[in-house]
Amino acid sequence: MTALLEVEGLEIGFTDADGAEVTLLRGIDLALREREVIALVGESGCGKSITAKAILGVLAQPPLRIKRGAIRFQGRDLLKLPAAAYHALRGPGFTLVPQHPLSSLNPMFTVEQQFFDLMNYQGRARVGFVDYWKPRLSATRRRDTRERTIAALREVSLPAPEEILGRYPFQLSGGMSQRVLIAMALLGSPKMVIADEPGTALDVTIESQINDLLRERVEARGMAMIYITHDLGIASELADRVYVMYAGRVVEEGATHEVFNAPRHPYTAGLLKAVPKVSNEPFAGIKGTLPDPKAIGGGCAFRWRCPYATAACEGVVPPLVDVGDGRRAACVRATELTLAA
Ligand SMILES: Nc1ncnc2c1ncn2[C@@H]1O[C@H](COP(=O)(O)OP(=O)(O)OP(=O)(O)O)[C@@H](O)[C@H]1O
Ligand SMILES: [Mg+2]
Incomplete structure (x- = not known):
């Protein structure tokens, strides 16, 4: 269609x-x-x-x-x-x-x-x-x-x-x-x-x-x-479907319940953790702020705030690629990480 x-x-x-x-x-x-x-x-x-x-x-x-x-x-x-x-x-x-x-x-x-x-x-x-x-x-x-x-x-x-x-x-x-x-x-x-x-x-x-x-x-x-x-x-x-955006790019896309139940991008996982809950759990926001667009350069725009960032995240802007089940994520570690929802 x-x-x-x-x-x-x-x-x-x-x-x-x-x-x-x-x-x-x-x-x-x-x-x-x-x-x-x-x-x-x-x-x-x-x-x-x-x-x-x-x-x-x-x-x-x-x-x-x-x-x-x-x-x-x-x-x-x-x-x-x-x-x-x-x-x-x-x-x-x-x-x-x-x-x-x-x-x-x-x-x-x-x-x-x-x-x-x-x-x-x-x-x-x-x-x-x-x-x-x-x-x-x-x-x-x-x-x-x-x-x-x-x-x-x-x-x-x-x-x-x-x-x-x-x-x-x-x-x-x-x-x-x-x-x-x-x-x-x-x-x-x-x-x-x-x-x-x-x-x-x-x-x-x-x-x-x-x-x-x-x-x-x-x-x-x-x-x-x-x-x-x-x-x-x-x-x-x-x-039905959700597009997660970060610093002017789509970083994750897929069926809403799948993206929110099993995020593949660390930014999506961070956003989900930052939803306030009525419990004694400490509030977990994402540290830092959006980068200045002029400072992003050639790497992943989330690398400064990402708990999983490695040297590989500085070299290339990760493309939004298929990660299975009709889902896409823009993270070089998308298929290797297990992220909590
Ligand atoms: N006319 C403009 N000239 C220069 N920069 C702009 C202009 N309009 C928006 N921007 C910048 O573009 C970026 C994205 O703005 P946008 O309004 O799309 O954000 P948003 O995701 O809708 O945020 P919010 O949730 O606060 O509505 C921001 O950094 C903003 O400062
Ligand atoms: Mg707006």
């Missing part, structure tokens, strides 16, 4: 103030099949959001630049598409559920106005003045939009949608804003949604309701999802 999305050798970087080249994503490979849910996990700063933005085509430019690689969606390389064709895929192709719901709606407009704009102009690279005002003058168009908005808000279980229509974003709670944003993401009937830590800014009970809603909608509509999180518990609940 061909993949819905394939990312191949994606490299992203920028030129810093001293004119030096900095590489943030150092060759990311990932694949997502139709109706599949994958999780991207890894600590803050490892490149999860940049990967998402590159796929959506909304990387902050400048300074960030795609240096190498391909992003194929339904077989077409997005990086070679003209801007208008890329734009037309946002909505029916893919959409985003953002990391910061409270600042992702436009504070100047009511919920109804924001849905109106989305329904009438989504997928268009340019909207002229007449194009913008004409639909607003049509009572039929306004009534249709209103009915579709109410249905969309009902789908995400927002109570009293008729009343929410007239509210401004500051009159919504974080959880309500995220439900509105999910309704917006679903509006174009996308094939794939990218949820970038959709619950991080919310309290834990609301976060779990938002995750339940996403899982339910993804299943009911037969969509695929890339779920970004640093919460391994959530990843194990939601995702």
Whole structure:
């Protein structure tokens, strides 16, 4: 079966103030099949959001630049598409559920106005003045939009949608804003949604309701999802497969339960050990911090923090290779180590 999305050798970087080249994503490979849910996990700063933005085509430019690689969606390389064709895929192709719901709606407009704009102009690279005002003058168009908005808000279980229509974003709670944003993401009937830590800014009970809603909608509509999180518990609940990222590379990939039950990369094992538990066991975090991208050089980026590092880890960047059972890991010692889950 061909993949819905394939990312191949994606490299992203920028030129810093001293004119030096900095590489943030150092060759990311990932694949997502139709109706599949994958999780991207890894600590803050490892490149999860940049990967998402590159796929959506909304990387902050400048300074960030795609240096190498391909992003194929339904077989077409997005990086070679003209801007208008890329734009037309946002909505029916893919959409985003953002990391910061409270600042992702436009504070100047009511919920109804924001849905109106989305329904009438989504997928268009340019909207002229007449194009913008004409639909607003049509009572039929306004009534249709209103009915579709109410249905969309009902789908995400927002109570009293008729009343929410007239509210401004500051009159919504974080959880309500995220439900509105999910309704917006679903509006174009996308094939794939990218949820970038959709619950991080919310309290834990609301976060779990938002995750339940996403899982339910993804299943009911037969969509695929890339779920970004640093919460391994959530990843194990939601995702069929998981990609563990470290310092701009995928270091381990495989079926979620296999990766979490028997990790093959020392970084994955470290992350699993760092999950806080309610017990007397001392808390075991991973020592140190992410390296400066400019200091990684030619070796494994985890070598300074890895309890299993040897001289062999300095020479080459370990490629992501097959380690059996359809799993891949980027560690020269992957098949020789026995790591605790
Ligand atoms: N526009 C930019 N210019 C320069 N560096 C950037 C830019 N955006 C992000 N970075 C750097 O790229 C790295 C990866 O950032 P990214 O936002 O993808 O991290 P993340 O994995 O999503 O982290 P978090 O879990 O905190 O959201 C970080 O070191 C960040 O400082
Ligand atoms: Mg992020």
